[in-house]
Amino acid sequence: MAPHVATVTQLCLKFMTFDPNYNYDDGEEDGDDRMDVEEGFEESDDEYSDDDDMSWKVRRSAVKCLEALISTRRDLLLSHSICPALLARFKEREENVRADVFAAFSTLLRQTRVGSSHHSIIHAGSDSGAKQQEEEPVVALLKNQVPVIVKDSFYKITSEALLVTQQLIKLMRPQEPTAVSAAFDPKPYVKEVFSVTLKRLKAADIDQEVKERAISCMGHLVCHLGDHLESELQGVLAIFLERLKNETTRLAAVRTITLISASPLKVDLSPILPEALSLLGSFLRKNQRALKLGTLACLTAIVTHHSASIKPAALEPVLNEISPLVDESDMHVSQVSITLLTCMAKACPSSLAKICSSVLPGVFGLIHSPLLQGGALAAILDFLQALVLSKATNLSFSQLLKSLVEPFQSSKSPAGSSVLHRQSYHSVARCVAALSSASPEDAPGTVSGLIQQVKGSGSPESDRVLALLCLGEVGRSSSLGGSKELQGVILEAFSSTSEEIKTAASCALGGMAVSSLNEYLPFILKEVSAQPRKQYLLLHSLKEVISACSASSLSPHLESIWTLLFQHCECQEEGTRNLVAECLGKLTLVNPAQLLPRLRQQLKTGSPLARGTVVTAVKFTIVDHPAPIDSLLKDCIGDFLKTLQDDDIDVRRVALVEMGPFKHSVDDGLDVRKAAFECMYTLLESCLEGLDVLQFLDHVEEGLKDHYDIRMLTFLMLARLASLSPAAVLQRLDRLVEPLKATCTAKVKAGSVKQEFEKQEELRRSAMRAVAALLAVPEVERSPSMADFANQIRSNADMASIYQSVQASGGRGGRTLGEHGQELDSS
Template sequence: MTDVLDTLIYLEVPRILSHRENIGDFLTKLGPLLISRFKEREDNVKWDIFHAYTALLSQIRSLIPNFSSITLQTDSEKGEGHESCGDVETVRIGGAILLKSAASHEQIAVLEALDAQVPMLVKAINKQLKTKTLKTKQCCFILLTQLLRAYPGALSDQLHLLVSGVASAMGDRSSNTNMKIDTLSFLSVALCSHPPEKLHPHMSVLVPLIVRAVGDSFYKVSAEALTVTLSLIRVLRPSHPSACLLDFTPFVSAIYDAVADKLKATDIDQEVKEKAITSTGLLIATFGDFLSDKASACLILLSSLVLDEILMRFQLPACLPILLERLRNEMTRLVTVKALTTIVNSPLKINLGAILPDIATLGLLDSLTTKYAHGGLDGEGMQKILAETPALVTELDLQISQLALNFVADMMATHPELIPECLSKLLSAFVLLSQSSLLQGATLTSALNLLDALMRNPVPNKPSLEELLDELTAPVFAHASLPRQAYHSISACTAVVASASDDLSKSSRLAKQLAQQLRSPDTTDGVRLFSLLTLGELGRKCPQVYENDPSLKYALIKLLKPELEHTKQRNSRPEELLVDAFNSSSEELKAAASYSLGMLAVGNLETFLPFLLKQISSQPKRQYLLLHALKEVIGSESVDARAMEFFRPRIEQIWPVLMEHAICPEEGTRNVVAECLGKLCLVHPESLLPRLKGCATSKNALMRASAVTAVKFLIVEQWTAADDMLQCAMAEFLQTVTDSDLNVRRVALVAFNSAAHNKPKLIRDLLDMFLPSLYAETVVKKELVREVEMGPFKHTVDDGLDLRKAAFEWYMYTLLETCLERLDVFEFMTHMESGLKDHHDIKLLTCLMLARLASLCPTQVLQRLDRLCEPLKAQLQSKTKANAVKQESDKQEELRRAALRAVLALHVHVPDAERQQQFAELLTMIRSSPELNALYQSVERDATHRSFTAESIMETD
């Protein structure tokens, strides 16, 4: 029987790892057989059996890579079977409630089969944990860890059977370090993946084991135990009060004692040191009230006893200076900042008075200003910090600038009396930053928030509205030309200051001044651009400026219509001023006028939208710019519910206008139309999505391209009402992947890349139907390759290159990550191999793809390794011509690095790769070449650094 089973394992395990599409059948048929043979007497066979079942679990994890995304909640108290939570249809499996809209039928079936096997599995493992063979115990914990990664919460009703095995593995003197690390890894996953109430009954056994492991002399065991401690703290006192049913007081002192010993030690490994700091931060943030109160009470009672010295270790002020000391050390600064931020963000208001004056880290200070708004941050220390802040507001580091701006804005709201001493330098730095082409996005938002805070809070000796505007706008008049983004930034700042002042008369005077600047013949293009943008920003942020001053309307309309100077056009409106700016010879002014017209409409939809639609219909030469203005209106986040109610009836007027321009020969115009169509469908999917689906089958290729491009803008990050309808229509849209028109196929791939990346559920069930068409686009098509004569030279043009790049990029960056369970990996690799021999850009893509595939499917890659080595070898051996220009040399260097990264990934992730002859020869060739070996070592160092950085971030988050 042993020989038969051994043979079965060696035959079936490769099949399990190679055919993910049959994982449900393998689990149902093979799983119970493997579990029944855990009692095998021959150790080697037993370990292979464990490996086979672990391989099954690994494939299930690949099938469901993000379990939380398909789960509504975990709750063992509700009934079994199918149920509905509101309008969301769900299905219960064990203690998990799965969203039927997010989980596929295959995922549900596999989880149900696995859940049914868990009791039998745990019972068999429990018996094996009582054996004396360390490797068998290790196999048990490795399997259980993989089980919880594939099916979090699987052991909710079985934990009591495993606790004694954990205690034995951790407490047995014969247990080696690997045994302890594997056991701790299991505990870490178990604590994270089960509800606290399921774990609380076992704390009296688990806490002493973990505390003892924290003090272990071997740094790897101690580091792993500190990782477990982070999860343990969250279990003992969950953030949700209703989940905290445990009296945690008997455990806190022991945990604090063990962690504090590691925190105070100076001669320990860096990893242990960092994890001790992180654990201390979470410990204080979670139990700070208990630790502080206990210390105070005990010190009063036992002040005359020798125990005072011991009890002082539980007093927070004694611990916080240690963290402050770690903050001054460059090696531990980052992790300490994150630990202190955790403490500050705690729902408990921890007394940080002992160290507040010395903390000068922006991210932490931002939290501190909110947490201690009414005391604790004033004083000389904070004055020094504020004095240093202006130097941090610079384009050299926008992330630091953003944090500095947020911090000062918060201080203006909570401690305005501390601002005056640094305000002058801060505004000078701010003005310099506003001239940067890099100031946009989140940093620009922080800059605008600071100005809003300055205007709305009682900051002593702050400049008046006029003085502040003069300082902010000075660069516009002092410099003949600024970066385009600078004009946008300064105009936004100007509008925010005017709006925050709540002085409508001064804001109106500002608008008149801007109008006069546009009117003056001596005005430079830069000032005109600034004036146009600011008029639009004012219309969005302060629309009352144009509503309450008819004389302003008249002044505005005259600016770009000089012939009206001596006529009385009392009913002229400001929107006409911006439309007339479309006649300018400057493309920048035209674009600014388009943006500003859209902003005017956003601020006052009822007044300006009808005008905009009329202009689109009556001004064919201006339609591209007018459509851009309409796009600003449709996509603006500032369109509120009331305005949207006005907007809905206008859709029937907007749609025909967009349809008319959806067949424009200019791709830029079609792209703007497509964005408008997609965003309109989000507003009213019931009536508009069927129309868009009809456009996808139009006889006009340009219309089909516009319709498919619109799908990309229908897919937003949040789930919307349009998603269910879009999922039903997705098959029709996907048909365009096989369109006869090359451009339609290209935009289809781009659009569905967006779907696969953001909402794979929309296309996952359709992949079997359309993957052959996708794979067909990865092949070089001779009919699309042509020669073009350029003087005496002939140049080869590949019209299918962009399409192939789109196809490779789609399933490289997207399907591989989001729909791996739907792919036949061997067919996938067949087409990937062709990419390794294609154009330079596609070679880069496929090298990155191969590196990712090596980590996701190492066993399948091993079976094709011989075929992958040859193109990689060719890339590494190729050389540029002697007379090659620097650009060609740089491209070749880039390709070599990409190939070496792929080789490194194969070496690291693919088991027994070096035993494969072709790969061994490839490594030998690299190591024997000084040039390639140096590059390979450089790539290896970069990979190690990235891995260490990522791990550090994950551990300290």
């Protein structure tokens, strides 16, 4: 296609002006840009009607083709002819074509990046001499035409024009300016853009989409160019406050205030801040999840950037509303809520004076939850550190520490000790380490107390396990030194009759060695050889060290660790050999160029037990993310696979990935994929304009073939895309039809349980809803595969029944499948 791109582009530019039956009376298309309509077209003597004019289809097809070129060929951005040509077509008389022109221009703006691309938009068609003498043609067209289009009476045109204006505002003064943007003065254009946007912002009797776009567009104008608005700014902020009070526009207003709050221009929000904070606090008790998350983000931005304008009393209602949000039922909302609390502790610490009775119990409850992990745990660690450092509340280090460990100490009986999940032990240990890191003066006393708790023979098992884990996490974040007492306490814990205590001691020793490598690593290596009965636990500690330490810190110790591991790779206990193999694999990742050839060499010189350990170690060098070892493995993986033909049956068993005919498939990535597709659905709902729809559809196509839960979500996304981006969906229609057809025609195996039949029926109904949405897309009848599938639905009584049921339940009962499969209006 590459050799023909220039020709296709010129044809698109030529045919998108093809309008032989209309005179625009502006003379702009009299030159080379206007198609010579005299060649090949003769006017008829018969009376002509506008109903017979099909030239708009030619123009629309040309614009859509040009949009496809822009979205796939970024080098076209350097062409100085595309942008002016699209701008010249803003006056298009057919509304459908004009909407496509706006869509193409929006695509052009999205493809634009700062630097040379920015120059091609703002200074298109100008040279260094011309810039001093006359206004650039593109800027002149924008100045004259965009304000006119925003005033258009058709809501869709106005909405798209506001979106274009919003993109232009970002280009006029990016938040990360370059030399090109710094040389461009936006001041002459601000007043005109502001006046037309303000008119739409004030209007109450307009379409909801236009209202939201006007709020967003004005928000970007204030964010990027607020210093040019001067006296008008207060009036705009007052309108935003009114939109915040309106149920239909409050979410858009919240997002806009978030944007303005974080503006580098430091826009003064003090006139609306007290009332806005009260409204935002009330939104936190609403059931709408998107509104809650948007409000929390808005409050975080306000507290972070405008803390000087906030009185502590103004945040009290917000603090009261945050308390119910910190709950394990929605970890993401909890995480964002705690992030807001962290910002309050840093920027407005006096506002947290009453935190003990409101939010803090919920935070500690979340810490003790078995579900806490990842981002939510990281947010809590930041919050606890900020709380200690703020020193504005009545909470001391010791009070916070007591609240963390109290549930464990109150569990004296075996029955009570089972209440807390093992995950909560690790969460609390990390919290104790975070507190100690924020308050170094309290850390030594804390460590001494933990050591005494481990040494106390009368201490409950839960206390000793928690103390050991806390020692490991504290030692991971700050050096505890090579204390003989501490080393002795750990070794003594290795001799405990409790497996939980021994495992915790192993983790503690590994954690303490991370930040004190020179003190603890030689101790671990010595004890591995000297304590055969504790070898397994010590190897666990060594694995912790190898996994957590950086390559630079481990490099001086590579040889000593490597030698030790190969001394024990022929151990008779398979569990120990597997642990040695894991350590070898992880160690090889530290310096693959040096260690992988040595691992490969061991295949030729080692005993069967050593060869089996080496093969197992190779499995641990294969990681999910790209790594430097990948290219090296590619060259030598064949040698490791040859062990499938090893003389020793145990080596062959280790090398064989699939052991025997009885296999149970476990999809470890299902939860992550489900979360990713849920994120895609949210992106589709909230920021479609920032997505590459064709790339998005690639993932949707994969989701149509995935697990039940993911397919259900993907069907919803496909139906939504059919409405929002029909042109992109049409391009991929043939590839999307096949998985839909497979779902609709799939049969459940005989003898399956009732739930399987119910799940398959729900899948078919969801797939049919997506089919109905696709059939509603204009020009879908041009797809042969879709037409064949529609005929198949019509001719199959079962599928036709499901389709009609879906139509009736979806409120579109007046639409049926015609004789050729296409969807027709029965009315």
